[in-house]
Amino acid sequence: MQWLDGIVQGILLGGLYAQYALGMALMFGVMRIVNITHGDLMILLALTGISIASAFSLSPWSVLVALVALGAILGLLLQRLILNRVVGADPLPSLIATFGLSVALQNAMLQVWSADTRSLHAGGLAQASYQFGTLYVGVLPVIVLVTATALTGGLDATLRYTRFGRALRAASADVEAAALTGVDPKAAYAGATAVAVAILGFAAVFQSMRATVAPADGAFQLIYAFEAVIIGGMGSIWGAFFGAMVLGVSQSIGFRIDPGFGILAGHLVFLLILALRPQGLLGKD
Amino acid sequence: MSDTLLSTHGLVARYGDFQALYGIDFEIGHGEVVALIGANGAGKSTLLKSIMGLLRVAPDMVRLEGRPVGGHRPNRMVASGVAIVPEGRRLFAGMSVLDNLKVAIDHAAAPKGTPWTLERVYDLFPILRDKQAVPVQSLSGGQQQMVAIARALLNQPRLLLCDEISLGLAPKVVREIYQSIPSISSGGTAIVLVEQDVGLARSSSDRLYCMLEGRVSLTGVSAQISREAIGEAYFGGVHAVA
Secondary structure (H helix, E strand, O other), X not given: OHHHHHHHHHHHHHHHHHHHHHHHHXXXXXXXXXXXXXXXXXXXXXXXXXXXXXXXXXXXXXXXXXXXXXXXXXXXXXXXXXXXXXXXXXXHHHHHHHHHHHXXXXXXXXXXXXXXXXXXXXXXXXXXXXEEOOXXXXXXXXXXXXXXXXXXXXXXXXXXXXXXXXXXXHHHHOHHHHHHXXXXXXXXXXXXXXXXXHHHHHXXXXXXXXOOEOHHHHHHHXXXXXXXXXXXXXXXXXXXXXXXXXXXXXXXXXXXXXXXXXXHHHHHHHHHHHHHOOOOOOOOO | OOOEEEEEEEEEEEEOOEEEEEXXXXXXXXXXXXXXXXXXXXXXXXXXXXXXXXOOOOHHHEEEOOEEOOOOOHHHHHHOXXXXXXXXXXXXXXXXXXHHHHHHHHOOOOOOOOOOOHXXXXXXXXXXXXXXXXXXHHOOHHHHHHHHHHHHHOOOOOEEEEEOOOOOOOHHHHHHHHOHHHHHHOOOOEEEEEOOOHHHHHHOOOEEEEEEOXXXXXXXXXXXXXXXXXXXXXXXXXXOOO
């Protein structure tokens, strides 16, 4: 029973990790841009959300709408002002540029919000749960998982079946050939980064409702997102979703083996998959 | 000439410190087929790249129906009705034939005359109809070339630039692909053919330009230029014959 509970809680945790990972799947997996600020942007959105919620006494759902919009704007600015200057076949310039930005963002956030941990008041939702026999399933984690599944399906369909998705895949395959076929690659990339950071708006609200956030937490979200994308397979949106599940379940089982072992268990499973199936679970070649 | 579609005027282009083109004057009329021949490194592909906006050139150096368009980004040139079949095909790997074509449909220019549709390009290259759902990297070289041409046509060009479309293909496939040229130009689309095979270039074009070391060394009506004149323009006037 303890193990069944471990798996169920792990899948629910995976729902949150999937929300971290989707934007990364789009930027790193599809566009091959390494964005080190991924986690910091989520923390920035979360802290902003907590501040506006208390300043204007907004409900978490209003905060969600505001953060998704703000995320889209931040993504657009990030791509237009920084990433479009360093985009190309070589992932190193984007890594260095965003690494610098990450350090600056963390320090700026410490200045504004101090190092205190904060969270978003979720009302009764944080404690509400369903009971199945001896198994308790939180309502909020289920909402998180359902949202993550819907976001994954939506993003995957957008990439496959829309004009924007085709343009982005074309630009990722061969940026010059895409431009020669009429695609404006910078606009496609700016749109994709806007979508990627907008999805972090969801992650920011749910993270700060489920747990706490502090300015230096971004590194965790970054590494979980990277791991989920790589476990799932570069370029696969559903792969990142399943990668997040694998990570969540590994951590959850690890915590039940030993409370100090949970996070490490996730990393070990990641390394194991990297060694045995480097192309990822749903990766092709 | 009142019916000039695209022209270049003293076009110079460079890759960093290396100057590749020294004042090219080139023109093509509506519906015309013009071949561009010359040895490797003569500047044929560079000329196409300069026209498409992949290399920096001054606005006045390239004119489309008299309007200066030099230095416009590639996607803007496509929107103005100039499409290219790039050297080496450059298909979008990992995407199906249909998705490759849809990218062009999504970003097509406003069609003049009968628009190119999926039906029409499948009639031109029937094999593609059966391969629609197949990822492009699993097609043969000739089939990939057909996708590249179909993709450019679906951009609804008034001017189609073809960069070495016969390169690396079997003679039978080359014939098959060149058979599509008359049906493309009969619809009013002007075509620039960059071609290594001089005989093929001559027989499939109205006029030709020969380039040598970044300059135009010969131009004229294809049927009226002698082989000797081409040979001289191709290799340069004073060349030692071994």
